[in-house]
Amino acid sequence: MVGDLMKSRGNGDMRFFIDETLDFNLFGNYQITSGEYLFTLKDFINKKFNVKPGGTITWFGDPYNAKLDLNAYYPLKTSLYNIMPSIERDNWTHKSNVHVDIHLQNDLMNPDIEFDISLPKAEETAKQTVKNLIYNEEAKNQQVFSLLILNKFIPENQNIISENTSRTNGATTSEVLSNQLGNMISSFTDEFEIGFNYSPGDSISDDELSIVMSTQQFNDRLLINTNLGVAPSNALNKDPNSFIGDVDVEYKLSRDGNLRLHAFNESNEYDLSNQSQSRYTQGVGAYYKQSFNSFGELFCEMTNIFRRKSNKCNQCDEPKSTRECP
Known part of the structure; x- marks a missing residue:
């Protein structure tokens, strides 16, 4: 392309x-x-x-x-x-x-x-x-x-x-070096993808350094993504949230990945109008995704999640005219 x-x-x-x-x-x-x-x-x-x-x-x-x-x-x-x-x-x-x-x-x-x-x-x-x-x-x-x-x-x-040309070159060079460092470290292991993000500051904003890591464990059923870093404060920057601590975790409860548990901790955007704002938002939940052609097929697929393999409803794969789900 x-x-x-x-x-x-x-x-x-x-x-x-x-x-x-x-x-x-x-x-x-x-x-x-x-x-x-x-x-x-x-x-x-x-x-x-x-x-x-x-x-x-x-x-x-x-x-x-x-x-x-x-x-x-x-x-x-x-x-x-x-x-x-x-x-x-x-x-x-x-x-x-x-x-x-x-x-x-x-x-x-x-x-x-x-x-x-x-x-x-x-x-x-x-x-x-x-x-x-x-x-x-x-x-x-x-x-x-x-x-x-x-x-x-x-x-x-x-x-x-x-x-300013030096600003342009500095931003480009810092990203190239960050990518090369991340690629070099990731080459030592197949289980983790590691990246470094360095964002140079100026008279308005601060330098910012973060480490990004992602991995998939237990036959790709556990997915973890993190973004950890720090941004030093200066006189102009009114954002008190100098530490970055974002974590996102997913676990596939079903082998096809349609049923998952999801937990996260993410940094909140600084809101000037909300002085009592929390630095982070956390959450945990479960979600299910399934494509279907009828509600009968959907019900059959959902009940199969909780059945033993020997008792699974096989009619879900049959044509609509013959399908009967208990």
């Missing part, structure tokens, strides 16, 4: 054919559950996007002529200071969670690309400000490439080209 690289996990019903002339044909629909998309642009951008579940790749014969439809995001933390009204800027020196979103569709080898920007944890004031800022494609792309190259927003009347 134009020099880019994608790797993913997923499932689907695929059919492979090789004829007498050794021509290879591929048919089927592949559904993505997780993955990474490496977006590159000459020597300026080399960013790893997280692929969201639900994307699809569909083949109709030619392996290189598939249709793609997926969404991914590049997460970063940066200050909203530069895009806020001047009267409010001093209240926005802390760093916020920002996603650069990307939508890839149509041809696999040369997809149409659409960008967007979202603030997953921010208050509505901040979300509306960003929405007003990216009112057209030119303004949106300007901020997207500023986030990808400089790791920050730029004022509305400023061009990204006018930014």
Whole structure:
């Protein structure tokens, strides 16, 4: 995909054919559950996007002529200071969670690309400000490439080209070194993926260092993702939450992964209007996911979870006209 690289996990019903002339044909629909998309642009951008579940790749014969439809995001933390009204800027020196979103569709080898920007944890004031800022494609792309190259927003009347070259090189170099260090450590073990994120600060925001680790244990039934780090405070930064301690744990209760337990601890976005705000939000719960063609099929699948293997309802796989679930 134009020099880019994608790797993913997923499932689907695929059919492979090789004829007498050794021509290879591929048919089927592949559904993505997780993955990474490496977006590159000459020597300026080399960013790893997280692929969201639900994307699809569909083949109709030619392996290189598939249709793609997926969404991914590049997460970063940066200050909203530069895009806020001047009267409010001093209240926005802390760093916020920002996603650069990307939508890839149509041809696999040369997809149409659409960008967007979202603030997953921010208050509505901040979300509306960003929405007003990216009112057209030119303004949106300007901020997207500023986030990808400089790791920050730029004022509305400023061009990204006018930014200090040393700042651009510093942001790019720090990310390259962080990625290389993470890849080197991860190469020593197959059980853990480890990454280092270093975000250089400036006169407004602080330096920030975090360690990201993910692992899958017990035959991929236990999934753990962590993001631990620290951001030193300065005189301008009013955010007291200098420690980062995000943990996300999932356990697959069923072998197919449809029934899961989920627990998490995540840092809250700093809210100026809520001085009694807790530093973290915790939660625990269970969820079940199942595709079905009728309520009878759904009931059959759900009851099978709690049955012994010898007593499972086999009618769930039969045609609708003959299916009977107890």
